[in-house]
Every structure is written in structure tokens, then in C-alpha cells.
Amino acid sequence: MTAIERSRTVAVVGAGTMGQGIAQVALLAGHRVLLYDINASLAADGAGIVQDRVERMAAKGRLGQAESEDAIARIAPAVSLTDLADAALVVEAVVEDAGVKRALFRALEEVVAPDALLATNTSSLSVTELAAGLAHPGRFLGLHFFNPAPLLPLVEVVTGFATDPAAAESAYATVLGWGKTPVRCADTPGFIVNRIARPFYAEAFAVYEERGADPATIDAVLRESGGFKMGPFALTDLIGQDVNEAVTRSVWESFFRSPKFTPSLAQRRLVQSGRLGRKSGHGWFPYGPDAVLPQPHTAGPEDAPEKVTVVGDLGPAAELADLLEEAGIAVTATEHGGPYIQLPGEGQLVLADGKTSVEFADVVYFDLALDYRGCTRVALSASADTSERTLAEAVGLFQKLGKKVSVIGDVPGMIVARTVAMLIDLTADAVARGAASAEDVDTAMRLGVNYPLGPAEWHDRLGRDWAYDLLHHLDERCPGGRYAPSLALFKLGYAAGDEDEAGDTE
Numbered sequence: 001m002t003a004i005e006r007s008r009t010v011a012v013v014g015a016g017t018m019g020q021g022i023a024q025v026a027l028l029a030g031h032r033v034l035l036y037d038i039n040a041s042l043a044a045d046g047a048g049i050v051q052d053r054v055e056r057m058a059a060k061g062r063l064g065q066a067e068s069e070d071a072i073a074r075i076a077p078a079v080s081l082t083d084l085a086d087a088a089l090v091v092e093a094v095v096e097d098a099g100v101k102r103a104l105f106r107a108l109e110e111v112v113a114p115d116a117l118l119a120t121n122t123s124s125l126s127v128t129e130l131a132a133g134l135a136h137p138g139r140f141l142g143l144h145f146f147n148p149a150p151l152l153p154l155v156e157v158v159t160g161f162a163t164d165p166a167a168a169e170s171a172y173a174t175v176l177g178w179g180k181t182p183v184r185c186a187d188t189p190g191f192i193v194n195r196i197a198r199p200f201y202a203e204a205f206a207v208y209e210e211r212g213a214d215p216a217t218i219d220a221v222l223r224e225s226g227g228f229k230m231g232p233f234a235l236t237d238l239i240g241q242d243v244n245e246a247v248t249r250s251v252w253e254s255f256f257r258s259p260k261f262t263p264s265l266a267q268r269r270l271v272q273s274g275r276l277g278r279k280s281g282h283g284w285f286p287y288g289p290d291a292v293l294p295q296p297h298t299a300g301p302e303d304a305p306e307k308v309t310v311v312g313d314l315g316p317a318a319e320l321a322d323l324l325e326e327a328g329i330a331v332t333a334t335e336h337g338g339p340y341i342q343l344p345g346e347g348q349l350v351l352a353d354g355k356t357s358v359e360f361a362d363v364v365y366f367d368l369a370l371d372y373r374g375c376t377r378v379a380l381s382a383s384a385d386t387s388e389r390t391l392a393e394a395v396g397l398f399q400k401l402g403k404k405v406s407v408i409g410d411v412p413g414m415i416v417a418r419t420v421a422m423l424i425d426l427t428a429d430a431v432a433r434g435a436a437s438a439e440d441v442d443t444a445m446r447l448g449v450n451y452p453l454g455p456a457e458w459h460d461r462l463g464r465d466w467a468y469d470l471l472h473h474l475d476e477r478c479p480g481g482r483y484a485p486s487l488a489l490f491k492l493g494y495a496a497g498d499e500d501e502a503g504d505t506e
Contacts, residue, residue: 003173004117006030008088011078013037013104015046018121019093021149024050026091027075028063028150029178034087036078038094043077050075053150081111088113089174091143093121101130109135117167119143123194124250127160127187138164141171144191145180146448153181154447160187181447183440189254192436193448194247196455198261199422201244204232204415205264212381212411213297215284220296221406224377226416227370227452233284237277241270241284259481260426296377297406302392304400305344306330312338316462317351319372320401327400341397347390349397352417354473354483357410358383364394368417368462370452377404379415412477413470420458421474424467425489427455432488464493 004010010026012019015037027033027050035050037043051072058068078084090108094100105118112118118140120130131137142158155175159168168184175182185191190198204218213221219231236244245267252261270276270283277283285293307330310321320341325331340363341349347362357363364386367379378398382391395405408414413421423445431438442454459467468490474483 002170003177004031004088004170008032009034009084009086011036011084011087011090012093013081013084013090013108014093014095014121015039015042015077016093018145018147018149020046020050021147022091022093022121022145023047023075024053024150025145025178025180026089027054027071031074033075034078034084035075036081036084040077040079043079047075047077081107084108085111086113087116089117089119089171091119091121096122096124098125098129101125102133105130105134105140115139117141117171119171121145124190124247126189126254127158128162131160131162137162139167141168142185142187142191143171143175146193152447153179154193154444155180155182156185156191156193156444156448157182158185158187158191163187181443183436183444185436185440185444186434188430188433188435190247190251192430192441192444195251195430195435196423196426196441196445197449198248198251199419199426200228200449201232201236201248201267202262202264203413203419203422205266207408207411207415207418209264209266210409210411212409213379213406213415214294216294217296217379217406217408218415220377221367221379221408221415222419224404225367225369225375225379226419227375229450229452236267237283237285237287239277240279241267241276245271262482297408298377299380299395299399299405299407302396302399304329304396305393307332307344308349308397309334309342310338311340311342312336314339314341314351316368316466317366317372323373323401324397327402329397329400343390343393343397345387345389345393347387347393349394352381352414352470354413354418354421354470354477356383356412356477357381357386361385362387362390364391365414366394366398367414368420370416372401375403377406379406379408381408381410381414383410413474417470418474418483420455420462421467421470422483423455424459424462425471425486428459428488428492429486431456432486432491459492468493 010031011034012023013036015035023033023035035043035047054068054071057063058065120142127142131140141163144156146152146154157172172182215233219233222228222231248263275282278287281287309332311334349364352365352367365381369375398405427441438456442456445451445454468485471483471485
């Protein structure tokens with residue numbers, strides 16, 4: 001891989017927030033940078049803003065004075081596109097309009113050298129479509145930076161249908177040399193992050209629509225049990241409900257309205273009402289100086305059972321046996337049957353598996369946790385037929401372990417479990433279709449949206465059949481295709497060594 005030499009010029013078209021950020025990254029990597037905008041005053045202002053940022057970095061000791069002065073001298077506004085003639089790389093960061101972008105790149109082709117790379121920072125449009133009509137589409141690709149570009153390390157390097165592999169490798173090496181973490185991605189709707197992240201929002205909204213729990217409780221469970229940094233309700237309020245819904249709809253439409261990506265009616269109503277999140281003062285939650293944020297449902301204190309029986313292998317929740325003993329609860333184990341925790345009142349405590357409590361005589365489900373030892377909250381679900389004693393014993397048991405407990409409605413797959421299973425399924429499908437490698441998906445989801453684990457890492461930790469089985473049960477209870485496990489996920493179990501003998505179909 002050959003990166004673009006630091007002595008070559010990098011041009012950025014579009015002097016808004018993203019354009020300024022990308023210009024700053026290239027500038028601090030050592031390039032001469034030209035910043036162009038159709039509005040010349042915006043280009044001049046944008047270059048000045050970048051120079052001010054560099055000065056502040058020097059004032060805070062994050063950059064040497066000589067290095068700062070040198071960088072400030074290397075950035076300038078461009079008055080016209082012809083000023084970009086000697087650029088080795090042009091990165092576009094203008095409005096998300098395919099017609100505008102295509103016209104821009106056709107104009108740039110008339111200006112830059114034949115070996116110059118042309119890149120779009122689009123987050124939702126097809127790189128292949130944007131390259132259509134270019135005389136040399138092989139040098140065109142996507143470089144999707146995340147906002148704020150100077151701070152966030154991830155860059156999706158997107159190859160369109162006509163992108164020359166050498167151009168993609170040069171762009172990858174260049175971005176790597178800039179101190180960023182590039183990941184390779186085919187030109188698929190949403191690329192990696194915006195494609196794979198859809199269930200994080202969609203499943204939370206679905207639980208809410210099914211009246212399983214309120215937004216504050218769902219967010220708390222995903223944070224405190226699932227290990228996610230922010231809950232989807234607070235995060236979409238930060239992003240903007242209109243922006244988040246637009247991405248969801250774009251991916252849904254691009255996949256020919258696949259039920260895997262169906263938008264949320266509840267979010268649609270929020271957008272229609274003008275409650276767009278922080279920027280409008282109200283979204284899922286209220287904002288402003290007098291706003292009172294709702295608190296998650298937390299169960300009151302209950303007595304813990306003195307003894308329990310662990311029946312079978314609890315799988316992802318196996319460490320609970322040790323935690324219970326450490327908390328002073330007597331634990332008896334039996335290998336036959338299960339898996340569940342038998343409570344003294346004859347009720348059972350079962351890890352979320354895509355089924356519902358109402359199907360059984362006296363069952364309480366508990367949700368998946370990233371780390372049962374370290375988590376601070378656990379969600380439980382029960383049906384109207386679950387005995388009060390069984391629910392109280394289940395609540396008391398987790399409280400004895402030092403956990404807050406949120407009791408939610410009887411929704412299959414609960415909150416964390418169904419979210420993680422869907423993330424795993426979309427990842428398996430994307431990898432099987434050549435959209436990206438499993439390693440790049442994991443890197444993208446950890447760095448791009450700060451997930452505690454990448455989906456492939458979750459899959460390895462939970463076991464090859466866990467996500468498939470949970471989604472199979474969910475699909476039986478919520479038919480329509482949304483939860484139907486992908487063929488790729490089905491095959492992963494067999495790739496892990498579960499093949500039948502030839503001719504043996506029993």
C-alpha cells in the first residue's frame with residue numbers, strides 16, 4: 001500500500017463542520033490543505049477556524065509552537081475549483097444530495113490530475129451511484145469520517161462497484177498514516193456502522209411500542225446491564241430524531257424495505273410532533289434548565305432466597321452460580337435438565353431465550369448482561385400468571401448480588417438479549433455478503449459508536465447457537481421476517497464444527 005506523500009496537497013470541498021474537521025486532520029498530518037466552498041466567505045471562515053484550533057492546541061501544549069506555525073501556514077481557502085488542480089486527494093463534504101455531488105465530481109475531473117483520488121464523505125448515498133458518469137470512476141471512493149473528525153478515530157473506506165483496488169488501498173494507507181483507524185467496506189447501504197447499528201435503536205423502540213418498558217428504563221438496562229455507553233433514546237435525542245429516522249429510512253429503502261430495517265412508528269410520531277431531541281428542547285426526554293428527566297423503574301427491596309438449585313448449564317450466565325455462593329446463597333447444582341435457576345417457591349429463573357413467561361407455569365426471565373459480576377442493573381420479566389412469590393424471590397436474588405432490578409413487561413428476548421442477537425445476525429449476514437470482514441465490523445462498531453464489544457466478539461462469547469436460537473424463538477412469536485435468522489447465522493453453527501455425517505439427516 002502506498003500512501004499519498006505528505007508533500008502533496010489535499011483539498012477539501014465543503015467548509016462546514018465536517019469539512020473543517022477533515023481539513024484539520026490532513027493538515028496536522030503534514031499536508032498542504034486547500035479548503036473550498038461554493039460560498040467563498042465560508043471557505044475563508046472555515047480555514048480561519050481550523051487555524052484557530054491549531055493555535056489553541058499549541059497554547060494547551062498539545063502541539064509544539066513551531067509545528068503549529070508551520071501548520072497554520074499550510075492551510076488556505078480556495079477561490080475556485082481550478083485552484084485544486086495540484087491536489088493528490090480531494091475529499092468532498094457538501095450537502096447530502098446525489099445530484100449536487102455528482103455535478104461537483106464531474107467538474108473536479110476537469111481540473112485535477114489523472115492520478116488524483118476523488119473521495120466522498122457521504123454517510124448514506126451510494127458511492128457507486130455517485131461515480132456514475134465519471135470518465136475515470138476507478139479513482140473514486142468513499143472516505144466516511146465520523147463527527148467530530150479530529151477526535152473520532154474511525155474512517156470507513158468504501159469501495160464502489162468501479163473503484164480500482166489500488167485507489168482504495170492508497171486511500172486506506174493515507175488515512176492510516178493520518179493517525180486514523182480505517183476499515184474496508186463495500187458499497188452497501190449504510191456502509192458498516194449505519195447498517196449494523198439499526199437494531200440498537202429499533203429493538204429499543206420495539207420494546208417501547210410493545211409496552212414492555214418506558215424509555216428511561218430501556219436506556220438504563222442497555223447501559224447498566226448491556227455495557228453500552230448511552231441508551232438509544234438519549235442517543236437519538238442527541239443525534240436528532242429527524243436525522244436518526246432519516247438514516248433508518250434510507251437503509252430500509254435501500255434494502256427494498258426489508259423487515260430487518262423497518263422504521264419505528266413511535267419515532268415517526270415524535271418527528272411529526274416536532275420533538276426532535278435536544279435541539280428542539282424535547283424528544284423522548286425533556287431538556288432545558290427546568291427539565292426533570294424521568295428515572296428508570298427500579299424494584300423495591302425483596303428478601304433473597306436462602307438457597308437455589310442451578311439446573312443445567314446456564315451458558316452466558318454461568319458465572320451467576322459463583323456470584324450467588326459469594327453472596328451467601330446456598331447453591332446446589334444438577335447437570336440434568338434446564339437450563340434455569342430453581343427457586344424455593346418452585347418457580348424458575350431463566351435467561352432470556354426469545355420465549356415469553358406466559359408460556360410457562362411459573363417462570364421469570366432475566367436479561368443478558370455484558371458482565372454479571374460488574375453490571376449494576378438486571379432486567380426481569382414476568383407474566384400475569386407468574387406467582388408473586390417467584391417474582392419476589394427473583395428480585396431479591398439479584399438485589400442480594402448488589403444489582404438494581406427493573407421489572408419489565410413479558411416481551412420475548414427482553415432488551416439486551418434481543419438487541420445483541422440482532423446485531424450478531426446483521427453482522428453475520430453483512431460479512432457473508434462481502435460487505436466487510438468480521439474484524440472490520442467489530443472495529444467499526446467499537447470505535448464508531450462506542451459499543452462495549454463488536455458483534456462478532458459477542459457471538460464468540462455467547463456461543464455459536466445462542467443468537468440463532470433466540471432469534472428463531474422470536475421469529476415464531478413475532479412472525480413477519482424481522483427476526484428470521486439469516487442463512488449466514490445458521491451456517492456459522494456448522495462452520496464451528498456442528499456438521500452432520502453425510503447421509504445422516506436425523
